[in-house]
Amino acid sequence: MVAVAVLGAAGGIGQPLSLLLKLNANVTxxxxxxxxxxxxxxxxxxxxxxxxxxxxxxxxxxxAQAVSGIDLAIIPAGVPRKPGMTRDDLFKINAGIVKTLVExxxxxxxxxxxxxxxxxxxxxxxxxxEVLKAKGVFDPQRLFGVTTLDxxxxxxxxxxxxxxxxxxxxxxxxxxxxxxxxxxxxxxxASTPVDLxxxxxxxxxxxxxxxxxxxxxxxxxAGSATLSMAYAGARFADSLMRAIKGETVVEPAxxxxxxxxxxxxxxxxxxxxxLEFFAxxxxxxxxxxxxxxxxxxxPSEFERAAIGVAVGALATNIATGVNFVQNA
Amino acid sequence: DDGxxxxxxGAELVVIPAGVPRKPGMTRDDLFNTNAGIVRxxxxxxxxxxxxxxxxxxxxxxxxxxxxxxEVFKKANVYDAKRIFGVTSLDxxxxxxxxxxxxxxVGEVPxxxxxxxxxxxxxxxxxxxxxxxxxxRDxxxxxxxxxxxxxxxxxxxAGSATLSMAYAGARFADSLLRAAAGEDVLEWAFVRTDxxxxxxxxxxxxxxxxxxxxxxxxxxxxxxxxxYEQELVQKAxxxxxxxxxxxxxxxxxx
Numbered sequence: 001m002v003a004v005a006v007l008g009a010a011g012g013i014g015q016p017l018s019l020l021l022k023l024n025a026n027v028t029x030x031x032x033x034x035x036x037x038x039x040x041x042x043x044x045x046x047x048x049x050x051x052x053x054x055x056x057x058x059x060x061x062x063x064a065q066a067v068s069g070i071d072l073a074i075i076p077a078g079v080p081r082k083p084g085m086t087r088d089d090l091f092k093i094n095a096g097i098v099k100t101l102v103e104x105x106x107x108x109x110x111x112x113x114x115x116x117x118x119x120x121x122x123x124x125x126x127x128x129x130e131v132l133k134a135k136g137v138f139d140p141q142r143l144f145g146v147t148t149l150d151x152x153x154x155x156x157x158x159x160x161x162x163x164x165x166x167x168x169x170x171x172x173x174x175x176x177x178x179x180x181x182x183x184x185x186x187x188x189x190a191s192t193p194v195d196l197x198x199x200x201x202x203x204x205x206x207x208x209x210x211x212x213x214x215x216x217x218x219x220x221x222a223g224s225a226t227l228s229m230a231y232a233g234a235r236f237a238d239s240l241m242r243a244i245k246g247e248t249v250v251e252p253a254x255x256x257x258x259x260x261x262x263x264x265x266x267x268x269x270x271x272x273x274x275l276e277f278f279a280x281x282x283x284x285x286x287x288x289x290x291x292x293x294x295x296x297x298x299p300s301e302f303e304r305a306a307i308g309v310a311v312g313a314l315a316t317n318i319a320t321g322v323n324f325v326q327n328a
Numbered sequence: 329d330d331g332x333x334x335x336x337x338g339a340e341l342v343v344i345p346a347g348v349p350r351k352p353g354m355t356r357d358d359l360f361n362t363n364a365g366i367v368r369x370x371x372x373x374x375x376x377x378x379x380x381x382x383x384x385x386x387x388x389x390x391x392x393x394x395x396x397x398x399e400v401f402k403k404a405n406v407y408d409a410k411r412i413f414g415v416t417s418l419d420x421x422x423x424x425x426x427x428x429x430x431x432x433x434v435g436e437v438p439x440x441x442x443x444x445x446x447x448x449x450x451x452x453x454x455x456x457x458x459x460x461x462x463x464x465r466d467x468x469x470x471x472x473x474x475x476x477x478x479x480x481x482x483x484x485x486a487g488s489a490t491l492s493m494a495y496a497g498a499r500f501a502d503s504l505l506r507a508a509a510g511e512d513v514l515e516w517a518f519v520r521t522d523x524x525x526x527x528x529x530x531x532x533x534x535x536x537x538x539x540x541x542x543x544x545x546x547x548x549x550x551x552x553x554x555x556y557e558q559e560l561v562q563k564a565x566x567x568x569x570x571x572x573x574x575x576x577x578x579x580x581x582x
Contacts, residue, residue, distance in 0.1 A: 019491040040483030047475060047492040049424035 002241050003029035005070045005112075007101050008077025009056075010034035010041045012223050013117060016230035017076060018045055024234070026241040027052040033066035034077070035059055063101070068108045071244065074146075074237055075101055076230075078118040080223040081216050086180070090119055095324045098124045102131040110137035113240055113288055114144065117233050121145040121178035122314055125254050125277055126321030134325070141288035144240075145254030147183075147279045148232035149225065150174045153211040154185045157204055158194055165194065173281050173295055174208070174252055175267065176310035177317060183209045183279075184310050188300040201302060243284035250293050254279040263292030270299060271307035277318055332370075336377040340508075343501055344370055347387040349488040350480045356389035356444045357571065364578045367393040371400040379406035382504055382542045383413065386497050390414040390443040391568055394518055394531055395575030403579070410542040413504075414518025416443045416533045417496035418489065422475040423450040426468055427458065438516055439472065440534050440549060440561075442571070447564040448473045453554040465556065507538035514538075521546045527565050531572055 004021055008014045009032035021027050022045050030052045032042045042056030057066035067073060078094035098118050105112055118124050125145035132138035154172035159165045171191035176184040185208045187194060187201055196204065207214070215225040239251040256277055257264035264272070264280075272278045281293040299307065336342065347363035350356065367387050374381060379401070387393050394414035401407035416439060423437035435456075441449035450472045452458055452465060460468065471478070479489040500515065507513040518533040523546065535547035549561070 015491060019495060022491075023495065037483070037486055040479065040486050041491070043479045043482030044489045044491045047418070047422045047425055047479070047489065048495050049421045049428060051428075 001028045002026050002072060002244060003031070003070045004237065005031040005033060005067050005073045007033045007066070007073060007075045008118070010037035011076060011078075012080060012226035013076035013229045013233065015041055016227055017074065017233045019048075020230060020234035021074075021237060022048050022050055022052050022054065024052070024238055024241070025050065026238070026245070029070070030054045031057060031066050031070060033057040033063060060100075063104045064108050067101075067105045067112070070109045070112050072113045072115065072237060072240060073101075073105050073109070074115045074117065074233055076117040076233065077101060080226070081119070081212070082221055082223075083216055085216075091123060091320065091324075094118045094120070094124060095127055095321070098127050099131055099325060099328065102128045103135070106132055106135040106137050110135070111139075111142070113142045113244075115146050115233070115236060115240070116144065117146045117229065119179070120317060121147065121254055122182060122277075122317035123321030123324070125256075126318045127325050129256055129277075130322055130325035139288070140256035140259040143256060144236070144282075144288075145178060145277075145279070146233055146236050147174060147178045147252050147254050148236045149229055150178065150183050150185070150208060150211070150279075151252045152228065152232050152235070154187070154208045157207050157211070158187070158190070161196075161200060161204060162194060165192070170194075175279050175281075175295075176307065177279055177314045178254055179212075179317070180209055180313070181306070182310040182314045182317065184303060184306045185209075186295065186299050186303055188303060189295055189297045198302070205302075205306065240284055240288075243288075243290075244286055246286060248290065249284045250281055251284060252279060253282045253289075255282060255289055257292075259289035260292045263294075266294060267292065270295075271304065271311050273311060275311060275314060275318065278314070332373050333377050336373055336381070339378045339381045341384065341501060341504060342374055342378065342381045343384045343386065343497055345386040345493070345497060346370060349490075350388075350476070351485055352481050354480070356476070357392070357574075359388050360392060360574065360578075363387050363389070363393060364396055364575070365582070367396050368400055368579060368582065371397040372404070375401050375404035375406050379404070380408075380411070382411045384415050384497065384501060384504070385413065386415045386493065388443070389571060390416070390518055391447060391531075391571035392575035392578070395572045396579055398520065398531075399576055399579035408542075409520035412520070413500070413542070414443060414531070414533065415497055415500050416448075416516060416518050417500045418493050419443065419448050419450070419472060419475070420516055421492065421496050421499070423452075423468075423472045426471050426475070427452070427455065430464070430468070431458065438535065440516065440532070441564045442531075442533055442568050443518060444567070444571070445473055446560070447567050447571075449557060449560045449564060451550070451553055451557055453552065453557055454550055469560070504538060504542070507544075508540040510540070512537070519543055519546060523548055524565060527569075529565060529568055529572065532568065
C-alpha cells in the first residue's frame with residue numbers, strides 16, 4: 001500500500017503525527033527522519049501493534065535512505081514560533097531546511113507526493129516547487145501545503161459560537177494562504193448554513209486567521225500548535241492515501257494553480273489573479289490533484305474584500321520563497 | 329487557581345499519566361519516591377472532587393501506585409474496587425506487536441500479572457495457531473517484559489515510551505467508554521482481586537469484563553495456561569507483594 005516518510009519526526013509536530021500515521025491502516029512503511037532523537041521515537045512507535053513497518057533515519061547522512069522508495073513525504077521539520085514571532089520570522093531557518101529535504105526527495109523519490117507543513121507555508125511551498133523545477137521533476141499535482149488546520153479551526157470555532165453545530169461534520173472552505181490575513185474562511189459557503197451576524201463573521205474570521213497565534217501565546221514560549229497540527233497533517237495524509245487507492249476525497253490545500261488551469265479560473269476571477277499558488281478546496285485522486293473543487297457559491301462582499309487583502313500579502317510571501325531558491 | 333479541583337469537577341474518567349519517566353538503567357521502582365507522592369495527591373483530589381469517577385493509572389510503578397490510590401480512597405471512605413485500574417495495555421500491545429513481527433499477524437495476546445519486568449506475563453499459550461520453540465517463547469517473553477527498557481535505552485536519556493503509551497492509554501479509556509455505552513467489553517487491567525488471596529496478594533492484572541460501573545467481573549486466568557506460564561506467575565507473586573506493600577505503607581506513613 002503506502003510508504004510514508006515523516007521528515008522532522010522527532011519534533012513537536014512530528015512525534016504525534018508519526019503516532020497517528022502508525023495507527024493508519026493504509027500505511028505499510030513508515031520512515032521517520034530527523035537530525036536528533038529519532039531512534040528513540042522510532043523504537044517507541046514501533047511497539048504499536050499495527051502493520052506499518054517503522055524505520056528511523058538519523059542525520060543528514062541517512063536522509064537519502066529515508067526518502068527512498070516512498071510514496072508520500074510529509075514535512076513538519078523546522079523551528080516553531082515563539083510569542084511575538086510571525087511565521088515569516090521563521091523563514092530563514094525553515095527555508096533552508098525545506099530546500100534540503102525537497103532536494104533529497106527529488107533525487108530519490110521524484111514521484112512522491114509532498115505535503116509541506118513547515119512554516120511559512122506561503123513561502124516554503126514555492127521553495128519546494130522551485131527546487132523540483134530546477135531538478136526537472138516538478139508535478140504541480142503532487143505538491144501540497146497543508147492548510148487543513150485552518151479548516152479544522154474554522155469548524156471548531158463555529159461550533160464554539162453555535163454549540164448545536166457538529167464540529168466534525170461541518171466543512172468551511174478556507175482559501176488563500178496559511179498565515180494571518182492570507183487565510184480567508186468562506187463562512188457564507190459552509191457545508192451546512194451557519195447564521196452569523198456581521199460582527200460575528202468578523203470575529204470568527206479573525207479568530208480563524210489568528211488561531212495559530214492563540215496557541216503560541218497560550219504555550220508561552222513552549223512552542224506553537226503541535227497536537228492540532230499533527231491531527232490536521234494526519235487527516236490530510238489519510239485523505240491523500242484514500243485518494244491514491246481510488247476514492248474521491250475533497251481536502252483544502254495550498255497548491256500550484258497549474259495543477260488544474262481550468263478549475264483555477266473561478267478562484268482567479270475571485271481575486272487570485274495570476275498568483276502561482278493559492279489555497280483551494282482540492283478534489284484528490286490517484287495522481288494527486290484531480291481538480292480544484294468549485295466553491296459551490298459566491299463569496300460574500302466581506303469575503304471578497306478579505307480575498308483582496310490576502311492576495312497582496314500572498315504575492316509577497318510567494319516571491320520571498322521563489323527568490324530564496326533562485327538566489328541560493 | 330484551584331485548577332486541579334476545577335479539572336476534576338464532573339469528571340467520569342480520570343486518566344493519570346503524571347510523573348517522571350525512567351532514564352537508562354532505571355527500573356520503574358526507581359521512580360517510586362517521586363511518583364508515589366504525585367499519585368497520592370492526585371488520588372486525594374479525586375476522592376474529594378469526583379469519588380465516583382473511574383481512575384486509570386498510568387504513572388509508574390503501577391504495581392505500587394494502584395495500591396497507593398486504593399489506600400487513599402479507603403481513607404476517604406469512597407473506595408470502590410470496580411473503579412480503580414492500573415493500565416497495562418502497553419504490554420498487551422507490545423506482545424501482539426512482537427508476535428506479529430515474527431508471524432506476520434497482529435492478533436491479541438493476553439498479558440497478566442503486573443506492569444514491571446518479571447511481573448509481566450504474556451500468555452502465548454492463549455493465541456490460536458501460534459507455534460513457538462522454547463527459545464522463541466523465552467526470547468519473546470523477555471522482550472515483552474523489558475519492552476519498556478528497550479525504549480528507554482533508545483531514547484538515551486530523553487525519556488521512556490510516550491507515544492505508544494498514549495495509544496495504549498487511549499485504547500483502554502476507549503474500552504471503558506464503550507462499556508459505559510452498553511457494549512460487552514473484555515479487557516486486561518491491574519485491579520483489586522482475590523484471585524491470589526491465599527498468596528497474600530490484593531492486586532493482579534487479569535481478564536476483566538467491563539460495564540458502565542467499571543469492573544463488571546474479574547475472571548481467573550485460563551485453566552490451560554502452560555507450565556512455563558504457571559512458573560512465571562509464581563515468580564511474579566513475590567515481586568508484586570513487595571510492590572504492593574511498598575505502596576500501602578507509603579500511604580500509611582505519609
